[in-house]
Amino acid sequence: xxxxxxxxxxxxxxxxxxxxxxxxxxxxxxxxxxxxxxxxxxxxxxxxxxxxxxxxxxxxxxxxxxxxxxxxxxxxxxxxxxxxxxxxxxxxxxxxxxxxxxxxxxxxxxxxxxxxxxxxxxxxxxxxxxxxxxxxxxxxxxxxxxxxxxxxxxxxxxxxxxxxxxxxxxxxxxxxxxxxxxxxxxxxxxxxxxxxxxxxxxxxxxxxxxxxxxxxxxxxxxxxxxxxxxxxxxxxxxxxxxxxxxxxxxxxxxxxxxxxxxxxxxxxxxxxxxxxxxxxxxxxxxxxxxxxxxxxxxxxxxxxxxxxxxxxxxxxxxxxxxxxxxxxxxxxxxxxxxxxxxxxxxxxxxxxxxxxxxxxxxxxxxxxxxxxxxxxxxxxxxxxxxxxxxxxxxxxxxxxxxxxxxxxxxxxxxxxxxxxxxxxxxxxxxxxxxxxxxxxxxxxxxxxxxxxxxxxxxxxxxxxxxxxxxxxxxxxxxxxxxxxxxxxxxxxxxxxxxxxxxxxxxxxxx
Numbered sequence: 242x243x244x245x246x247x248x249x250x251x252x253x254x255x256x257x258x259x260x261x262x263x264x265x266x267x268x269x270x271x272x273x274x275x276x277x278x279x280x281x282x283x284x285x286x287x288x289x290x291x292x293x294x295x296x297x298x299x300x301x302x303x304x305x306x307x308x309x310x311x312x313x314x315x316x317x318x319x320x321x322x323x324x325x326x327x328x329x330x331x332x333x334x335x336x337x338x339x340x341x342x343x344x345x346x347x348x349x350x351x352x353x354x355x356x357x358x359x360x361x362x363x364x365x366x367x368x369x370x371x372x373x374x375x376x377x378x379x380x381x382x383x384x385x386x387x388x389x390x391x392x393x394x395x396x397x398x399x400x401x402x403x404x405x406x407x408x409x410x411x412x413x414x415x416x417x418x419x420x421x422x423x424x425x426x427x428x429x430x431x432x433x434x435x436x437x438x439x440x441x442x443x444x445x446x447x448x449x450x451x452x453x454x455x456x457x458x459x460x461x462x463x464x465x466x467x468x469x470x471x472x473x474x475x476x477x478x479x480x481x482x483x484x485x486x487x488x489x490x491x492x493x494x495x496x497x498x499x500x501x502x503x504x505x506x507x508x509x510x511x512x513x514x515x516x517x518x519x520x521x522x523x524x525x526x527x528x529x530x531x532x533x534x535x536x537x538x539x540x541x542x543x544x545x546x547x548x549x550x551x552x553x554x555x556x557x558x559x560x561x562x563x564x565x566x567x568x569x570x571x572x573x574x575x576x577x578x579x580x581x582x583x584x585x586x587x588x589x590x591x592x593x594x595x596x597x598x599x600x601x602x603x604x605x606x607x608x609x610x611x612x613x614x615x616x617x618x619x620x621x622x623x624x625x626x627x628x629x630x631x632x633x634x635x636x637x638x639x640x641x642x643x644x645x646x647x648x649x650x651x652x653x654x655x656x657x658x659x660x661x662x663x664x665x666x667x668x669x670x671x672x673x674x675x676x677x678x679x680x681x682x683x684x685x686x687x688x689x690x691x692x693x694x695x696x697x698x699x700x701x702x703x704x705x706x707x708x709x710x711x712x713x714x715x716x717x718x719x720x721x722x723x724x725x726x727x728x729x730x731x732x733x734x735x736x737x738x739x740x741x742x743x744x745x746x747x748x749x750x751x
Contacts, residue, residue: 267407271419274414279553312554315668330354347653412537440512459475494506520541558720565744634651654667654668676724678698680714724741
């Protein structure tokens, strides 16, 4: 970790912890992309003071990631953000390595939804600001490290050096993370060997191509409702290699012509980039008071939108845990479950992306493998398995407790009714701050008084067949995953589960 930093500069924020020479906050988030904004909003929702520093001077207009999957849409619904997202185009079909795959699974939002990244960022930024998050654009982090019980950092901006002191720092600053470089954390894996060139182009008229494999390479093209065509191209046998400069539109147009025979050089590029099949993952997502989320924690080929969705779900897992730790009374050990849960999920996603990269970018030698995958996805069990993996609907955390179909999984969609009155859908019930104790079996289980400030109790009847295994009562974490299933207030481990996920019981008020 970095040594103590130089002093001087801004004064402390009201209520913030810090020395007089430093701007104090409870959590410093580095990076104002979708992951950083999602995390900041979740933390502020939990009552945490948050400062976000971002080196960009204004929000990006480049919508590089445009696909939101079912689990992410469920998360946005649970936070009442879908009205702000609007009604994006919806596709039940996605792909696995460029091979068509029906993503339909039980969910309120099955399939994939086309939301430009700029729109996702705008929605999350508005929510974060509405919760009081302090976003400092045009500030580039130059130093960060633990000093005693705090993290101290410096960011250089238009007004000089901003010196900060926080209880925790979370790096959400992308695949080239500055925090990762400054802290020197281990980031094992491999760099890109192959790449796709990509551009959004105005003024061209070419056929739509969905993962079309031609003799010389892979070509992808589609036009949006504004007349902008996104092209992506890979020439079989080409290698990525280290780039000394950003990819140019001339390079994209040249490779596109070699692969397709079409001339797009007369078009106007809106933005151009390349992405490769690099695959790296931090050995640990937590290093003391410094944590990592999104592409700062894992680097992968952004195929099928999984990278963005994986990062947003990292933030959703971490936000409530870090808020409970900062605001109390949860112990710091709760933060270790963030690494335990999300590192395993990330490892699995990176593995499936490596398989997809082989199917996408491999030359004629992978055709037998592609044919086999097509045959296998014709089997419903295989199709559902891959759809669950890509959509993240199958994520199940290793939560302690007796085996049950719901334990560790997300709470499936249902509508709870009581006395002929609708109490709410799964998403609506999760909008209450804190956890949820849902009695759907007439058990009479109640939240013990010592946890009533962190967990809301709801009793009623779910839609028939919506919750497997006749659960009786379920304790649901703020991220929607089931932490306990049982039928009794004690003897079934409810108090133990409450203590594990929400901290110790508060003593009764005299």
